[in-house]
Amino acid sequence: MPISVSTDTETLARQHQNTLTKPAGSLGRLEDIACWFAARQGQVIPKRLQAHICIFAADHGVASEGVSAFPSAVTAEMVKNFVRGGAAINVLAKEHQASLSIVDVGVQTDLQSLEGLIHANIQKGTENLLHQAAMSIEQQWQAIEIGRQQAREAIAQGANLLIAGDMGIANTTASACIICELAHADPQDVVGRGTGVSTDMYQHKLAVVTQALERTALLQAQDVLHELGGFEIAAMTGFYLEAAESKVPMLIDGFISTAAALAAWTINPRVVAWMIASHVSEEKGHALALETLGLEPLLNMGMRLGEGSGAALCLPILQSAITLHAQMATFQSAGVSNCDD
Amino acid sequence: MPISVSTDTETLARQHQNTLTKPAGSLGRLEDIACWFAARQGQVIPKRLQAHICIFAADHGVASEGVSAFPSAVTAEMVKNFVRGGAAINVLAKEHQASLSIVDVGVQTDLQSLEGLIHANIQKGTENLLHQAAMSIEQQWQAIEIGRQQAREAIAQGANLLIAGDMGIANTTASACIICELAHADPQDVVGRGTGVSTDMYQHKLAVVTQALERTALLQAQDVLHELGGFEIAAMTGFYLEAAESKVPMLIDGFISTAAALAAWTINPRVVAWMIASHVSEEKGHALALETLGLEPLLNMGMRLGEGSGAALCLPILQSAITLHAQMATFQSAGVSNCDD
Numbered sequence: 001m002p003i004s005v006s007t008d009t010e011t012l013a014r015q016h017q018n019t020l021t022k023p024a025g026s027l028g029r030l031e032d033i034a035c036w037f038a039a040r041q042g043q044v045i046p047k048r049l050q051a052h053i054c055i056f057a058a059d060h061g062v063a064s065e066g067v068s069a070f071p072s073a074v075t076a077e078m079v080k081n082f083v084r085g086g087a088a089i090n091v092l093a094k095e096h097q098a099s100l101s102i103v104d105v106g107v108q109t110d111l112q113s114l115e116g117l118i119h120a121n122i123q124k125g126t127e128n129l130l131h132q133a134a135m136s137i138e139q140q141w142q143a144i145e146i147g148r149q150q151a152r153e154a155i156a157q158g159a160n161l162l163i164a165g166d167m168g169i170a171n172t173t174a175s176a177c178i179i180c181e182l183a184h185a186d187p188q189d190v191v192g193r194g195t196g197v198s199t200d201m202y203q204h205k206l207a208v209v210t211q212a213l214e215r216t217a218l219l220q221a222q223d224v225l226h227e228l229g230g231f232e233i234a235a236m237t238g239f240y241l242e243a244a245e246s247k248v249p250m251l252i253d254g255f256i257s258t259a260a261a262l263a264a265w266t267i268n269p270r271v272v273a274w275m276i277a278s279h280v281s282e283e284k285g286h287a288l289a290l291e292t293l294g295l296e297p298l299l300n301m302g303m304r305l306g307e308g309s310g311a312a313l314c315l316p317i318l319q320s321a322i323t324l325h326a327q328m329a330t331f332q333s334a335g336v337s338n339c340d341d
Numbered sequence: 342m343p344i345s346v347s348t349d350t351e352t353l354a355r356q357h358q359n360t361l362t363k364p365a366g367s368l369g370r371l372e373d374i375a376c377w378f379a380a381r382q383g384q385v386i387p388k389r390l391q392a393h394i395c396i397f398a399a400d401h402g403v404a405s406e407g408v409s410a411f412p413s414a415v416t417a418e419m420v421k422n423f424v425r426g427g428a429a430i431n432v433l434a435k436e437h438q439a440s441l442s443i444v445d446v447g448v449q450t451d452l453q454s455l456e457g458l459i460h461a462n463i464q465k466g467t468e469n470l471l472h473q474a475a476m477s478i479e480q481q482w483q484a485i486e487i488g489r490q491q492a493r494e495a496i497a498q499g500a501n502l503l504i505a506g507d508m509g510i511a512n513t514t515a516s517a518c519i520i521c522e523l524a525h526a527d528p529q530d531v532v533g534r535g536t537g538v539s540t541d542m543y544q545h546k547l548a549v550v551t552q553a554l555e556r557t558a559l560l561q562a563q564d565v566l567h568e569l570g571g572f573e574i575a576a577m578t579g580f581y582l583e584a585a586e587s588k589v590p591m592l593i594d595g596f597i598s599t600a601a602a603l604a605a606w607t608i609n610p611r612v613v614a615w616m617i618a619s620h621v622s623e624e625k626g627h628a629l630a631l632e633t634l635g636l637e638p639l640l641n642m643g644m645r646l647g648e649g650s651g652a653a654l655c656l657p658i659l660q661s662a663i664t665l666h667a668q669m670a671t672f673q674s675a676g677v678s679n680c681d682d
């Protein structure tokens with residue numbers, strides 16, 4: 001599948017940057033971002049961003065091991081909060097003019113009657129990954145297709161930047177397992193405190209991840225997602241794959257999003273060329289996972305919320321980069337002397 | 342003068358943060374920012390930000406030493422560009438709904454006939470700080486008063502966040518001198534490449550700063566600004582002093598702004614409680630200067646433009662922090678279980 005980036009357009013965009021009334025390079029990463037979008041939109045002056053955020057929600061069998069500070073019921077409660085507009089991601093999406101959709105891809109609580117939610121529940125939570133595969137291979141591909149479908153719809157409605165968000169109590173445990181496997185890392189370097197577990201609970205969580213990885217020892221990369229993942233993580237994986245194959249850039253959020261990005265990269269390594277990392281979260285192992293993908297985060301705000309919140313916070317920075325690129329005067333038009341005049 | 346911060350309000354704001362539907366602390370620095378504004382606005386839910394950016398422009402006698410990649414004429418050319426709306430700071434101010442004013446506090450070129458510019462020219466550029474005091478003590482206080490006046494006017498018009506920007510060819514040389522003196526640092530650790538000087542020019546710039554500091558050896562802190570500063574830097578100093586004394590927060594930009602912040606801190610150490618550092622610039626010594634003030638920058642985007650551009654880029658992050666604080670649902674209102682329920 002042809003998902004290549006236009007390096008010619010990137011070169012022209014870089015030349016345009018050097019005509020703008022500022023010392024060359026003085027806008028730092030903002031210049032790189034503008035040229036990055038130029039190459040991916042295939043036009044020297046990229047269009048204004050129209051971001052769509054899609055939150056995938058699901059529960060995790062491994063929550064029964066007591067790895068989270070919050071009960072599984074919170075997944076559904078937060079889904080209701082998203083639909084009513086009260087969560088952090090709602091506030092950020094509104095503040096930064098992004099559209100938002102919420103998908104139930106495997107929440108434990110029955111949410112069939114909840115309006116404003118996209119109903120695509122595969123099963124009421126995954127199996128417990130400590131003891132068995134989290135989902136079947138068929139369920140994994142079903143979740144991936146749900147994610148792909150969401151990306152297709154967002155793109156059809158005009159989105160030119162996609163953000164996946166997550167909601168699922170215990171999903172830092174599943175994500176830690178995925179990152180350990182796909183980034184070839186030690187649980188000690190990856191498992192974090194998630195929503196904020198105590199030190200005792202953290203030791204227990206670390207033991208659960210370690211034992212799950214012993215269960216799946218010698219796993220092939222292609223089996224990591226269904227063995228250790230979650231329905232929302234698999235859906236996010238599909239969302240990313242579809243975005244890249246449709247040549248639409250995506251902005252990666254935190255720990256869960258990056259686990260899904262690693263899973264997508266395992267399926268198609270070229271997806272990474274369409275990804276920008278928004279922030280590095282407080283969750284241990286996130287920096288390491290980003291490094292594996294070769295992505296350098298824009299922000300470090302000590303966030304660890306998920307929901308796509310770190311990515312949404314980054315939107316005005318990306319937009320600023322593009323607007324500067326599009327609207328600044330040139331040395332010639334403004335009659336300003338350049339340094340080599 | 343009473344410029345104290347309301348720690349009671351900060352405590353109440355922190356309590357409010359902990360009722361919002363997210364794990365406590367999971368918004369990281371965004372939570373700190375919201376509480377910081379609460380304490381300074383004196384209300385648990387701070388008002389939406391209304392930022393005013395004031396750019397102070399002036400020329401520098403030391404430019405004749407060949408310390409910049411650009412000729413002095415560019416100061417006036419860029420002032421015209423600001424007035425016409427073509428510079429980076431114009432684009433960012435518009436994108437993030439900040440008001441903007443431009444003040445000629447000492448540009449070499451005669452700009453009397455330029456409309457849209459605030460005319461407060463003290464002298465057509467400073468003296469050459471390599472050989473003599475950049476300005477007289479009287480001129481220093483005159484520049485400080487010009488800055489104070491701009492802050493007063495912005496506050497009177499409703500601004501609740503002030504940003505000072507700079508324009509002045511060779512002002513990284515003056516700022517490096519100030520930072521070396523006030524942060525007790527070595528020129529090697531402070532002098533940077535400014536707008537982008539060559540390696541040879543950089544060595545020359547370093548020698549100029551070192552010699553200027555030899556000339557002013559044993560200088561008292563209170564004499565640093567008029568001996569080694571610039572008219573725009575002194576005006577920014579006054580702008581900061583007035584903001585703090587009026588209990589209005591300010592957002593500090595890059596290298597030049599931080600030199601002015603150090604000068605303001607020398608005059609009144611309590612100004613720092615009203616300052617947020619927006620970004621750490623590529624200019625060598627900026628991180629060190631921020632550290633001296635105890636300020637931790639929010640962004641690191643490799644910028645080195647000045648004009649207030651790094652601060653303007655930060656505005657949506659500050660606003661996001663406040664909007665989240667003001668608009669998120671609480672655990673109670675949303676019916677979400679908290680971790681200790």
